[in-house]
Amino acid sequence: xxxxxxxxxxxxxxxxxxxxxxxxxxxxxxxxxxxxxxxxxxxxxxxxxxxxxxxxxxxxxxxxxxxxxxxxxxxxxxxxxxxxxxxxxxxxxxxxxxxxxxxxxxxxxxxxxxxxxxxxxxxxxxxxxxxxxxxxxxxxxxxxxxxxxxxxxxxxxxxxxxxxxxxxxxxxxxxxxxxxxxxxxxxxxxxxxxxxxxxxxxxxxxxxxxxxxxxxxxxxxxxxxxxxxxxxxxxxxxxxxxxxxxxxxxxxxxxxxxxxxxxxxxxxxxxxxxxxxxxxxxxxxxxxxxxxxxxxxxxxxxxxxxxxxxxxxxxxxxxxxxxxxxxxxxxxxxxxxxxxxxxxxxxxxxxxxxxxxxxxxxxxxxxxxxxxxxxxxxxxxxxxxxxxxxxxxxxxxxxxxxxxxxxxxxxxxxxxxxxxxxxxxxxxxxxxxxxxxxxxxxxxxxxxxxxxxxxx
Ligand SMILES: *Cc1c(COP(=O)(O)O)cnc(C)c1O
Numbered sequence: 306x307x308x309x310x311x312x313x314x315x316x317x318x319x320x321x322x323x324x325x326x327x328x329x330x331x332x333x334x335x336x337x338x339x340x341x342x343x344x345x346x347x348x349x350x351x352x353x354x355x356x357x358x359x360x361x362x363x364x365x366x367x368x369x370x371x372x373x374x375x376x377x378x379x380x381x382x383x384x385x386x387x388x389x390x391x392x393x394x395x396x397x398x399x400x401x402x403x404x405x406x407x408x409x410x411x412x413x414x415x416x417x418x419x420x421x422x423x424x425x426x427x428x429x430x431x432x433x434x435x436x437x438x439x440x441x442x443x444x445x446x447x448x449x450x451x452x453x454x455x456x457x458x459x460x461x462x463x464x465x466x467x468x469x470x471x472x473x474x475x476x477x478x479x480x481x482x483x484x485x486x487x488x489x490x491x492x493x494x495x496x497x498x499x500x501x502x503x504x505x506x507x508x509x510x511x512x513x514x515x516x517x518x519x520x521x522x523x524x525x526x527x528x529x530x531x532x533x534x535x536x537x538x539x540x541x542x543x544x545x546x547x548x549x550x551x552x553x554x555x556x557x558x559x560x561x562x563x564x565x566x567x568x569x570x571x572x573x574x575x576x577x578x579x580x581x582x583x584x585x586x587x588x589x590x591x592x593x594x595x596x597x598x599x600x601x602x603x604x605x606x607x608x609x610x611x612x613x614x615x616x617x618x619x620x621x622x623x624x625x626x627x628x629x630x631x632x633x634x635x636x637x638x639x640x641x642x643x644x645x646x647x648x649x650x651x652x653x654x655x656x657x658x659x660x661x662x663x664x665x666x667x668x669x670x671x672x673x674x675x676x677x678x679x680x681x682x683x684x685x686x687x688x689x690x691x692x693x694x695x696x697x698x699x700x701x702x703x704x705x706x707x708x709x710x711x712x713x714x715x716x717x718x719x720x721x722x723x724x725x726x727x728x729x730x731x732x733x734x735x736x737x738x739x740x741x742x743x744x745x746x747x748x749x750x751x752x753x754x755x756x757x758x759x760x761x
Pocket of ligand 1: 419421449572575577691694722723
């Protein structure tokens, strides 16, 4: 008799990881270095100090330290909401009538509602420790701004958040939550920065983009004494902090005597996926195991599946270093019909490299199919997922259906990154039948590729 696997498995505080895992330490082929945008020479760690706090700049550049101690203070904060549960989706399996075993790692169980808090806490902690007096950031859908506002309130650091204007208008309660935690919030593009004013001059009615909000936040940080910029995804340091997701998940699966055949995650900038897969990708890189790894992205912002692997700016204002990554071009803006998050033009350079080298796969899905999966999941698993997370749900459901058709029992693990309570406008559009799928044409994408910086 196989032992009965519980619905939800929580590690104990003692079992929780005390170190993050740096995937780059096990990559024989490293991602290409970040480049200075004017000289095209590799960026040195000191070059990052005006923008990032020093410890985080070091983490950004560190490709040798395999395990990094999680500071005591960060562990203490983690204990407020971690470990997150590994859930066996018995109800979903039953509803799909699939022989597959479906597990998900649920990161929506904290007040910010997503995995973003895992890195927000770390970034606020290092900034405070360095004696900085304020932080700035951007937020798209609002989860990162919320998570960082919570972390900054805890460490008593003033914060200014530039929120993409169309989200700011669509989600007024996000603004209230961020303000409740004491942060300032400004819709972007704004007239408070040169970058914002320039974008408004060309395009006064723009709803904004993440790339544009990033330009504004960076400008604010470099023009304000004692202020630094923090980013909630894409960066190597963020993937490092998010490795807590995968480390916990792997340990919980070991306790259950399980190992995933397929690991599925949604991909915006790549932080939750990079964190979830980190220790499993380590097994792959070291030849210990060979799980399939699948990134799921929106068809309206198809960075992996239709983007170019090229050097590009990380922001629309073209002030950041150049990173080699899959990109749609730094001024790409997904259609305003797109409601499902995951709208960044680029992708984590670490994941981009792994994808380019054939170590992971990617698929793109239209948003109506994503919301169909979200509603199906909510009814069966009693969690209302974030639209972003529902991309991974869709991927997992389709995989489980394939298992049913092939009469094959696979073990599927996916990342459920957060809850969708601030996304009810999008849910309503889906339920009313007014939601549209707008997929960019090849010509649309070509426009973005034409403006990629030329690096030889
Ligand atoms: C931000 C966010 C994502 C996407 O960001 P990644 O960096 O790709 O993980 C996914 N799900 C939720 C709930 C988010 O808040």
